[in-house]
Amino acid sequence: MKRASDFFDRYAQWLFPLPALLAIAVLIVGPVLANFYISLHNWFIGLPPTFVGLDNFQEALADRRFWNGVRNTFYFTLLAVPIQLVLGLGIAVLFNREFPGKGLVRTIILLPMVATPVAIALIWALMFNPSLGVLNYFLESLGLPRSLWVANADLVIPSLVMVDVWEWTPMIALILLAALQGIPGEYYEAARIDGATGIQAFLHITLPSIRSAIVVALILRTVDALKTFDIIYVITGGGPGIASETLNVFAFKTGFQFFRAGYSASLLIFLMFLVLGVAILLNLARRGGK
C-alpha cells in the first residue's frame, strides 16, 4: 500500500491530470482528427463510406450555399460584435459608480447570458412575429412603420444580431466593469488637478487602462459570434430561404438533415480553421499592440 502511494507521489504531476487528459483525448482530440478522416469520404450516415480525397473541399469551394454561409457568418459577426463592444463599454462606464441597489443590478445584468438560449430564442421569435409581435407594436407606438423582422431576407440577420446584442452585451459590460474598478482613483484626481475635461480623462486614462480587457472581450465575443447556432437555428432555421444560414447552420443541416457526414465534416474544417485563425490573429494583434 505504501508502495502505491510513493509511486503516486513521485508522478503526481502526471497522475492528477491524467483522467482529464484521457477524457480530452477521447472526446475532443479524437473527434477532431476523425473529422479530417470523414471529410475525405463520401459518407452518407447509415451507408458505407467511399474514399474521395479532397472532392468534398472542392465541392464546397464551388458551392453557392457554402459561400452564402461564409458571407452570413461574417455579416452576423461583424455587425454584432462592434455594437456589443460600444454598448458594453457605455454600460460599464455608466454603472461604474456607487448607487443604491448595486448588487441587484449586477444580478439583472447576468440574466440574459445565463438564461437557456432556446427559451430566449422562443421569446424573441414571439416578439418578432410580424402581425402579433410586441416589437411591431412598439414601432407603431413611435409612429414608425411595421417591420417583417426575421421574415424579411434583408432584415433577418440584423434582427438576429439584435438578439445576440441583447444576450451578450452584458458579458462585455461585466468584463469591462471589473477592469474599470481596477483603475486607481488618484489617476483621475491628478487629471482633474491638471485641468483635464471628462472626455480627456476618458480618452487618456480610462481607455488605455482597460485596453487589454477590451481586447479580451473582443476575442471572446468574436470567436463565439462566428459559432452562433442556438438562436439562429431556433428562430429562423437559417431562413427565410437561406438568408440567415451561417456556415455553422449549413454544416449542421448537411450532416443531420441531409445525412452527408463527409461533406458536413469538410464544411466544419473550414469553420474550425476560420475560428482558430481569427482567434490567433486577434491574439497576435493584442500582443503586437503592447
Added chain:
Amino acid sequence: MTPERRELLKRTGIFLLMALVLIVMLFPFYWMILTSLRNQVDNTSPVPVWFFQPTFENYRNVIRENDFLTYTWNSFVIAALSTGFGLVLGLPAAYSIARFKQNGLALGILIARLTPYITYLVPWYLAFRALGWIDTYLALTLTHLIVGMPLIIWIMISFFEEVPIELEEAAYVDGASRLGTFFRVVLPLSAPGTVAAAILAFIFSWNQFLFSLVLSGPRTQPVPVAVFNFISYGQIDFGGLGAAAVLITLPVVLLTLVIQRWIVTGLTMGAVKG
C-alpha cells in the same frame, strides 16, 4: 444655469439611462412571464393586452399534456451526471495546473473552448450510432462533459492557487501523501469554489441544445429539445411556449443567484486574468 442645477440634471440623466438599460435587459423576461399567464385570445390580440386576469392554464397544459416532468427529469439526470464526472476529472486536473504550472494543459482546454462544438458532433454521432448509444444518458453525459469540465477546471485553478502552499507542506511533513493532502486539506479549503464550479457546469449542461438535439431521442430528450420540437410540430400556442420558457429558465435563474460572483470567470475562462 447654476452648478447645482447642472449637477441635478446630470444625475437625473444618468439615472434615466441606467433605468433604460435595465428595462431593455429585463423586457424579454417580463414578456415571457406575461405570455405564460395570458390566455390564447389575449396572446393573439393585435394590440398587446397589458392588464388581464392571470391564468395558470398554460402551465397546467404544458406540464400535463407534454410530459414536461419527464423532460425535466432527463435534463436533471444529464446535468447532474455530467457535472459529477466533470468534478471527478476536472478537480485533480485544475489542482495540477495550479500547483505544477501546467500551462500546456491550460492551453489545451482553451483550444477546446475555441473549437466549434459542432466539429465534435459528426464523429460522435457516427461512433455513438455504431455503438448503439444514441438516445442514452451515457452519450449525453459524455458529450455534456465537454461543456462542464472546462468551466470547472478554469474556475478551480484560481481557487487552488489561493490555497496557501504552507498548509500542504505541513501535511507532507506530518507524513500525508499527495493524494491524502488533496482530499483532506486542499478540497475542504476550496469547497465554496467547488460548489460554484459545479453549479455553473450544471447550468451550462441544462442550457445545452446542440448535442442534445442530435444525440437524444424519445427516452432521453431534455427540456430545451422537447420545447423546440413542441414548436416545430404543434400549432403556435403562445401561452404554452411562454410557460415552457419560464419553466426552463427558472432553475437557471435561481442557481445564478447563488453563484453570481463566479459566472463571468466561468464564461471568460480566466482569460481576463491572463
